[in-house]
Amino acid sequence: MPRFHFRRITDAVHGTFGISELESDIISTRVFQRLHNVKQLGLAHLIYPDLNYSRFAHSLGACHVAGRMMRSINLNSPNNRRWDEDQIQLYRLAALLHDLGHYPSSHAMEHVVQDYYKDQAYLAPTSGHGHTNGKKSPDLQEEGRLPPAAFSHEALGRRIIDLDDEIGAVLEKHDISRDDLKSAFSREAPGSLATLVSSDLDCDRLDYLMRTARHAGLPYGSVDAEYIIGQTCVDSDGYVCLTDKALRAVDHLLVSRYFDYTQVVFHKTVVGLEQVLRNVIAELLQIGLIDCSGQEITRMIKEGQFAYFDDHYLIERLRSAIPRLGLGDEPLKLKIRSVLDRRPPKLVAASERIRGRERREREDHKNLVDQMRGKIREWACDFQVDESLWHLWDISLTMTKIGSHIPVSLAEEGGFEDETDQGVRILTSDSHDPQCKSRLLVEHEFALANQLSNSNLYAIRLYVHLEGNAERSRIEQRIRQDLRSPLRDRPSSPS
Numbered sequence: 001m002p003r004f005h006f007r008r009i010t011d012a013v014h015g016t017f018g019i020s021e022l023e024s025d026i027i028s029t030r031v032f033q034r035l036h037n038v039k040q041l042g043l044a045h046l047i048y049p050d051l052n053y054s055r056f057a058h059s060l061g062a063c064h065v066a067g068r069m070m071r072s073i074n075l076n077s078p079n080n081r082r083w084d085e086d087q088i089q090l091y092r093l094a095a096l097l098h099d100l101g102h103y104p105s106s107h108a109m110e111h112v113v114q115d116y117y118k119d120q121a122y123l124a125p126t127s128g129h130g131h132t133n134g135k136k137s138p139d140l141q142e143e144g145r146l147p148p149a150a151f152s153h154e155a156l157g158r159r160i161i162d163l164d165d166e167i168g169a170v171l172e173k174h175d176i177s178r179d180d181l182k183s184a185f186s187r188e189a190p191g192s193l194a195t196l197v198s199s200d201l202d203c204d205r206l207d208y209l210m211r212t213a214r215h216a217g218l219p220y221g222s223v224d225a226e227y228i229i230g231q232t233c234v235d236s237d238g239y240v241c242l243t244d245k246a247l248r249a250v251d252h253l254l255v256s257r258y259f260d261y262t263q264v265v266f267h268k269t270v271v272g273l274e275q276v277l278r279n280v281i282a283e284l285l286q287i288g289l290i291d292c293s294g295q296e297i298t299r300m301i302k303e304g305q306f307a308y309f310d311d312h313y314l315i316e317r318l319r320s321a322i323p324r325l326g327l328g329d330e331p332l333k334l335k336i337r338s339v340l341d342r343r344p345p346k347l348v349a350a351s352e353r354i355r356g357r358e359r360r361e362r363e364d365h366k367n368l369v370d371q372m373r374g375k376i377r378e379w380a381c382d383f384q385v386d387e388s389l390w391h392l393w394d395i396s397l398t399m400t401k402i403g404s405h406i407p408v409s410l411a412e413e414g415g416f417e418d419e420t421d422q423g424v425r426i427l428t429s430d431s432h433d434p435q436c437k438s439r440l441l442v443e444h445e446f447a448l449a450n451q452l453s454n455s456n457l458y459a460i461r462l463y464v465h466l467e468g469n470a471e472r473s474r475i476e477q478r479i480r481q482d483l484r485s486p487l488r489d490r491p492s493s494p495s
Helices: 021-027 030-037 055-076 085-096 107-123 153-163 165-173 178-183 203-216 225-230 244-265 268-286 294-302 311-324 327-340 359-383 408-413 417-422 448-452 469-482
Strands: 007-011 015-019 232-234 240-242 346-356 390-398 425-427 438-440 455-464
Touching: 007 021, 007 055, 015 021, 015 055, 021 030, 021 085, 021 165, 030 055, 030 165, 055 085, 055 203, 055 225, 055 232, 085 178, 107 268, 153 165, 153 178, 153 294, 165 178, 203 225, 203 244, 225 232, 225 244, 240 244, 244 390, 244 425, 244 448, 268 311, 268 327, 268 346, 268 390, 268 455, 311 327, 346 359, 346 469, 359 390, 359 455, 359 469, 455 469
Parallel strands: 240 425
Antiparallel strands: 007 015, 232 240, 346 455, 390 455, 425 438
16 A cells, blocks of 8 residues: 655745655656756746746646545545546656657647647658648557657656666566556546646646746745645546635636636746747757657657757756857847847737637737738838747637536537536536536636636737837837737736
């Protein structure tokens, strides 16, 4: 039986908590120690100086929260729906390993790598290696013998579990099946509580919000996590949910998550620097100074080199690239220095609106993005600023996985099963009733999420590398004149 006090961890968010011998052994592997050197929030520490916590610390916190949620489920659920110590260990382990496959600088690098190799696979001729001129998604090859063209961080985490010798030795020592562990990440397994690890309300988000609020010095993630964890249960259909007493606390959590994104992740300077970093990574991939193909990543895992694939690896690649670039690569050099020396591009246009999730609203957003993208070359020529020094960013942020205007029955018929499974659910009867049922939070008319879930934040920003403010004013005026739909003022972000 697992014992969760083999070692003690002192944590800034959760205080002191225990871990099992299995967890201690996993933490000691080189691929897990790597997470010390992968920042949770990319370049956000360049704006919020103390926001430099690692995915290592976050993973430990998520493991602890998952265990507490499992304990609450056993206390709050009917007697025939209890999970034993081995099952609790399995989900704690899944939470501990949920970020194992994150790239350096996290999502910024992951998305660029996937886009780059997806395009390469599309352009490649048909071969005997499973590439059919791009018609097969890169991740479809994951379970076969060949690696995919590029890994998502989830798929990469599973590949590490499959191939890393140290991880394999630890799992064998503690008699943990790789398949059982991977099933804890998947909602396909019968009776799975995978939504504890990945959903609108999971151990990942609870730890992330509290940890970000603490390190950023901002109040937006200060949620009532203690109460939410204590009210976690499972209904008779096997859905992880909360008692009705926790409805207001979860409403507050969803609003807190929205403000956390808008004030931290979407801070204008954070976005500007990360757009530059993405652009730099894409160019370094194109000229061969970085190789993140599925084949290369798989080789690194097998040969034990993946443990060094961290933020330091990426920074070293950026620094070493500058002397290797020629005279014609001055824009790329400027962008690399922009990241290394914290010289963000200037924000010259922005639009941020909260609107509905209907197709018309999404199309209006896309049309404005396309309109701006189509004008960049003209603006670059007229103001004599290299086209590669312009960065267009857009986002459509949803409050929840599914909106309240979509009935559950219609969502399931329309292929939204994944979203309905991941939504926050609230019990509609006593948690100890063997036939207790739950409904999605967004279906409760007295929940704030019922209204907010029908809206998206549509945001567009255009950045350009400029030295002085005089040219910036001229560019801003020209953009307002050229666009058919005037850009709306956006609220200022804390600096």
